[in-house]
Ligand SMILES: Nc1ncnc2c1ncn2[C@@H]1O[C@H](COP(=O)(O)OP(=O)(O)OP(=O)(O)O)[C@@H](O)[C@H]1O
């Protein structure tokens with residue numbers, strides 16, 4: 001399996017630290033708002049990476065943190081009149097609601113910063129003892145000059161950085177590029193006691209401390225969005241390697257941006273769409289399908305038209321699944337040519353995923369499966385054995401992509417299935433009583449609501465349009 005490694009800027013063969021196991025860490029959200037579609041990209045993509053490893057038989061130890069204390073959280077909590085921890089708890093609950101709708105599995109551990117202050121303090125202490133960090137009036141900084149490899153992940157050079165940096169002048173720092181490991185509490189701010197007085201951790205140290213705790217040294221994969229390469233991940237590398245004396249994560253994976261009119265979707269630019277807003281119009285699996293339809297390192301521009309295309313593409317798969325459910329196969333084993341074709345398609349799928357998780361290419365094999373399957377059904381020659389093979393192949397895609405096919409999914413949490421089924425039943429009874437006007441009225445009104453009834457020889461089917 002090949003992974004593009006930001007650290008070496010090449011596609012490398014993936015060799016796990018321990019055979020059969022993958023240890024991975026992905027930087028999670030800062031808990032002061034609902035997640036937007038940009039935040040959803042790493043969440044969905046790395047969930048798919050994890051699923052692929054599991055499908056290949058690996059045990060995956062997957063850690064995704066919550067940054068539940070930082071400047072933005074403190075500010076927001078003050079505005080809302082609650083404590084930062086309460087604010088964090090609220091958005092963590094909301095995060096899981098969104099993640100569930102997107103088909104994202106729970107990580108093995110979801111550590112919160114506020115629950116790992118002792119580990120963070122230990123690490124900061126160690127860095128001071130080893131000469132990599134210094135304290136000034138209650139703040140602690142990492143001294144970038146003490147770490148010769150600084151810049152190796154992002155490919156930046158310290159001198160260049162210094163020359164080009166518009167770093168705020170801070171009298172306390174020895175080098176303007178030094179970054180905070182521990183921040184002294186300002187009046188009214190939440191704080192924890194520490195050897196340097198009351199304060200709270202800096203952003204970068206939390207990921208170093210929590211990954212070390214749950215994954216150990218030299219773990220396999222570290223992921224996040226491309227905006228995190230510098231300074232966040234660069235600083236994680238410096239702190240972790242300075243502290244342990246060992247290489248930190250061995251494979252660094254970064255996703256490209258979700259853009260709007262080619263600009264990064266972000267809170268600061270105000271051009272963001274919350275996942276829950278999009279969920280009001282599109283089911284979660286359509287959003288997931290959309291996110292996986294492009295290679296993770298490429299930018300992906302968001303608009304409704306593209307989501308509608310994803311929806312239509314997914315419908316093609318859904319229709320095939322429905323056709324497969326309804327077909328009356330001939331008795332018999334799977335035919336050789338069907339077996340061969342499906343084996344080839346699954347091989348294409350695997351090859352695409354093994355090539356730096358090319359989900360777009362992997363999806364092409366799914367569409368070929370659907371096209372081929374439909375022609376087999378139409379030919380009338382499909383055997384029970386063939387049918388089973390198609391079902392098993394579809395299951396592979398479901399497991400890895402995290403998308404159920406052939407399910408009529410509710411939007412924004414309301415399951416309308418029982419109501420639609422009731423109306424279908426009422427309409428059938430009206431028809432029996434020859435009250436065709438009323439029966440048509442139900443069909444037409446449902447259509448206006450975007451629900452299409454189709455009379456088929458097997459009964460009435462319905463779908464959203
Ligand atoms: N437009 C985007 N496209 C892809 N990934 C993104 C985008 N915006 C944020 N991310 C990723 O989402 C994860 C959470 O990041 P973070 O909590 O810093 O986001 P944020 O502060 O909401 O971002 P922003 O202020 O840029 O909207 C990170 O891995 C980050 O790289």
Ligand SMILES: [Zn+2]
Nearest residue numbers: 027028207232
């Ligand atoms: Zn991080």
